[in-house]
Amino acid sequence: MxxxxxxxxxxxxxxxxxxxxxxxxxxxxxxxxxxxxxxxxxxxxxxxxxxxxxxxxxxxxxxxxxxxxxxxxxxxxxxxxxxxxxxxxxxxxxxxxxxxxxxTAIKTGAVSGVAMEIFRHDAESVGLVGTGYQGIYQLMAACSATSVKKVYLYNRTREKLKPFIEEFRRLSSRELEIISVEDVQELIRKSDIIITATTSLTPVLPNVPSLYKGKVVIGVGSYDHDMREFPRALFEGVDYYYIDSEQGKVECGDIIDPLKNGWVKDEQVILMSDLLEQKKKVEADRTRPIVFKTVSMAxxxxxxxxxxxxxxxxxxxxxxxxx
Amino acid sequence: MxxxxxxxxxxxxxxxxxxxxxxxxxxxxxxxxxxxxxxxxxxxxxxxxxxxxxxxxxxxxxxxxxxxxxxxxxxxxxxxxxxxxxxxxxxxxxxxxxxxxxxTAIKTGAVSGVAMEIFRHDAESVGLVGTGYQGIYQLMAACSATSVKKVYLYNRTREKLKPFIEEFRRLSSRELEIISVEDVQELIRKSDIIITATTSLTPVLPNVPSLYKGKVVIGVGSYDHDMREFPRALFEGVDYYYIDSEQGKVECGDIIDPLKNGWVKDEQVILMSDLLEQKKKVEADRTRPIVFKTVSMAxxxxxxxxxxxxxxxxxxxxxxxxx
Known part of the structure; x- marks a missing residue:
């Protein structure tokens, strides 16, 4: 063995x-x-x-x-x-x-990485909400998948930012400008891609539709019924809601609630596997949000x-x- | 780790x-x-x-x-x-x-060993039907739990007997007389305790009620719905049917079938844990069979x-x- x-x-x-x-x-x-x-x-x-x-x-x-x-x-x-x-x-x-x-950490990063590559490989700025262990691998994925140069970080507990940045620098050789912000709205405005990697039970992104125009938003943290990182506003104007696993529809609050509340319709929910297999070209419409949620799977x-x-x-x- | x-x-x-x-x-x-x-x-x-x-x-x-x-x-x-x-x-x-x-092998042996100790610690002869890997540990359990001096072995495939005996001698220092028989009835007649350790789908013991009077019979092999080692005759005249786990009633053919067919009533099925906790003294009635079936559990x-x-x-x- x-x-x-x-x-x-x-x-x-x-x-x-x-x-x-x-x-x-x-x-x-x-x-x-x-x-x-x-x-x-x-x-x-x-x-x-x-x-x-x-x-x-x-x-x-x-x-x-x-x-x-x-x-x-x-x-x-x-x-x-x-x-x-x-x-x-x-x-x-x-x-x-x-x-x-x-x-798990590298895998979860890679799942986001594939989405970033497909939806916005030319991104130059990434905003990360939630600077836990998983966040580090999300940034490493952004480095692999995009042209990221600037990273904006937000964490509820500000003391966690410094050790997070140190650990990222230890694991990654990529020269990034890393900026901590105190306001999530600022983070969203300045970022091409926004990643949420928290275990929050209530939305960590503000409920302001205009913020998300032309953004790629990736939800990583929520995995259970009662967890939610995404606000209603995020879904206004989306064409599709991309997810990685069918199971998410019964397991994850960030998929269950938008479907139940009619913020997205079932036919708008697209499996990444289907998108990849059809080799459908997704033109990132710079006026609409593109939203991807991973719940992962065995x-x-x-x-x-x-x-x-x-x-x-x-x-x-x-x-x-x-x- | x-x-x-x-x-x-x-x-x-x-x-x-x-x-x-x-x-x-x-x-x-x-x-x-x-x-x-x-x-x-x-x-x-x-x-x-x-x-x-x-x-x-x-x-x-x-x-x-x-x-x-x-x-x-x-x-x-x-x-x-x-x-x-x-x-x-x-x-x-x-x-x-x-x-x-x-x-698993030692554990399964030990589960039988506890039953042998309770039901017939003074046994001097043990008959084993099925000489697979598990059988070796059943004999080791008999050595620990009883006064066994003679062992009778039966296996459908006779070539397996010699390597089985060699492996047992390698693992155990106990001086036992080991006799291979070609007839299961002879094995039963000569043994105080009979152990079945096969994966048979049909009974490996003969359907002759008189054979089992005063014997302790232990079933080890069957674990699935469609598996059966015990014949109907074994249950004629038993007071109780001892089992190790409640799950056996829904998982194991050797418990499901006797209950379904009315060979034993549900109130006759006794959990070994209850027997042990009540510290009920079981006097091995030498005129009746005592039957124990293990399906094990996590x-x-x-x-x-x-x-x-x-x-x-x-x-x-x-x-x-x-x-």
């Missing part, structure tokens, strides 16, 4: 390669050439959760085990941790245990884990252990 | 200790002091299956990942393989990855994995890896 640590995953998976894997995953999703059994979701205590995300795809069976522990906020253990177990689909053999925390993790395993074997990276 | 190989598990878990862990698991089961989310069960191809068995109990979250691949019959990979992942319940931290194949795996992790940490066994 091959063990791949967080450092191994970082080394093996540059953002542009991860984006390639996500595009391949979209192709598998469009062909329905996978099996995703329903997730297991256990309440451990208070808001702490234990989540199992299995997927059979390509030549592997992948299982992501995620622990989401808000109660770790003031502990040494991370709030979100993950491990991915890979089995061989043909023989069932356990092949690898992969650090799922770094895998298939992405499976494709990334499989890619990592194969690349690691080829390069002799990781630690091999006879379990 | 601590890695425990098959050899580590073997070294850390003598059968008598495993039986102690199972008794503790029964106590937890009786108190309902656990959380067992529903299993995920995926059809991979033909009869090959992928099974996830999570359980939250004591101070850990345990997940057994089992691959059951009949298609490996003529391959190098084992037909059944498992890995157990242990997380800390308090912090969510991944703590250990444990060889689940050996863990709680057993969780308790065993947790025990292994703690013992390994204490003794410095296993390999520690920073994932």
């Amino acid at each position: 091959l063990l791949l640590s967080g450092e191994d995953v970082q080394r093996l998976l540059p953002m542009n390669e991860a984006m390639g894997v996500i595009k391949e995953a979209y192709r598998i999703y469009a062909k329905k050439d996978y099996q995703m059994p329903e997730r297991i979701f256990a309440k451990v205590k208070e808001d702490d959760r234990y989540l199992l995300m299995p997927c059979l795809a390509d030549d592997c069976i992948s299982l992501k085990v995620v622990v989401s522990y808000p109660s770790n906020q003031n502990r040494e253990s991370p709030v979100t941790q993950g491990v991915v177990l890979v089995n061989d689909l043909e023989t069932g053999d356990p092949l690898a245990v992969v650090n799922g925390t770094v895998l 298939l992405f993790d499976a494709c990334v884990a499989n890619y990592l395993y194969k690349k690691a074997k080829k390069l002799g990276v990781g630690f091999s252990y006879r379990i | 601590l890695l425990l190989s098959g050899e580590d598990v073997q070294r850390l878990l003598p059968m008598n200790e495993a039986m102690g862990v199972i008794k503790e698991a029964y106590r937890i089961y009786a108190k309902k002091d656990y959380q067992m989310p529903e299993r995920i069960f995926a059809k991979v191809k033909e009869d090959d299956r992928y099974l996830l068995m999570p359980c939250l109990a004591d101070d850990c979250i345990s997940l057994k990942v089992v691959v059951s691949y009949p298609s490996n019959q003529n391959r190098e990979s084992p037909v059944t393989q498992g890995v157990v992942l242990v997380n800390d319940l308090e912090t969510g931290d991944p703590l250990a990855v444990v060889n689940g194949t050996v863990l 709680l057993f795996d969780a308790c065993v994995a947790n025990y292994l992790y703690k013992k390994a940490k204490k003794l410095g066994v296993g390999f520690s890896y920073r994932i």
Whole structure:
């Protein structure tokens, strides 16, 4: 069994390669050439959760085990941790245990990266609302997918900005101008692409329709029914609402609520996989907002884990252990 | 993260200790002091299956990942393989990855061992029908739980007997007289305890009521709806039908069919955990059969994995890896 640590995953998976894997995953999703059994979701205590995300795809069976522990906020253990177990689909053999925390961060970045590349590869400015761990990989994705030169950051807790910038500089060699702002409206006005990466229960973007004209807005944070980052105003004047997974329609407040409230119609909701497969050219209409929401899915993790395993074997990276 | 190989598990878990862990698991089961989310069960191809068995109990979250691949019959990979992942319940931290194949074999042996100890600790002869991998650990359990001196073996494929005996002798130091028989009736007549450990779809014991008078019969093999090791005759004259897990009533042919057909009534089906908690003394009536069926459950795996992790940490066994 091959063990791949967080450092191994970082080394093996540059953002542009991860984006390639996500595009391949979209192709598998469009062909329905996978099996995703329903997730297991256990309440451990208070808001702490234990989540199992299995997927059979390509030549592997992948299982992501995620622990989401808000109660770790003031502990040494991370709030979100993950491990991915890979089995061989043909023989069932356990092949690898992969650090799922770094895998998830890079993967989520890559999903946004693919959307940025499609919708606004020539963006020069990106605004990020929410400077948690995930935000760093969102910026790395912007560096891979666009011509970004300026980044605007907003975080409710301002003390988090400095360590965030330091960590980004440590992981990325790209020379970006990074500006912290105190007003989200200013961030939106100055950015071509706006990314929200919070776990907010109420919209983190202002309810002002005019702000979003010609912007590409990407929602990363909300994943549960009761979570919302997007305001109603964002949907005024959109042609389509792009999402990465059908499951989002039943899982995620930022998709459920706009549909339920009629801010977008079901036929306006477009799967990225369909967009990619039809090779439909999306002309970024500079007068309308383009909105993409990712809730992710086990298939992405499976494709990334499989890619990592194969690349690691080829390069002799990781630690091999006879379990 | 601590890695425990098959050899580590073997070294850390003598059968008598495993039986102690199972008794503790029964106590937890009786108190309902656990959380067992529903299993995920995926059809991979033909009869090959992928099974996830999570359980939250004591101070850990345990997940057994089992691959059951009949298609490996003529391959190098084992037909059944498992890995157990242990997380800390308090912090969510991944703590250990444990060889689940050996863990399962010892655990299943220990579940039978507890039944043998309760129902016929003074047994001097044990008959085993089905000499697969699991059978070895059933005999080791008999050695721990009873005064067994003679073992009778039956297997449909006779060539499997010799390697089975060799493997048992390798793992156990107990001096037993081991006799292969060609007739299951002879095996039953000569044995105080009869254990079935096959994956048969039709009864492997003969449908002759008189054979079972005063015998203790333990069913280990069947775990699915369509599996059956026990014949109707076995239930004639039983006072109770002992089982280890409530789930067996909906999962296992050897419990479903006898209930459906009225061979035993629902009120005759007794959970071992209830028997143990009430400390009810069962006088083995030498004129009636005593029947126990195990289908196992994730709680057993969780308790065993947790025990292994703690013992390994204490003794410095296993390999520690920073994932």
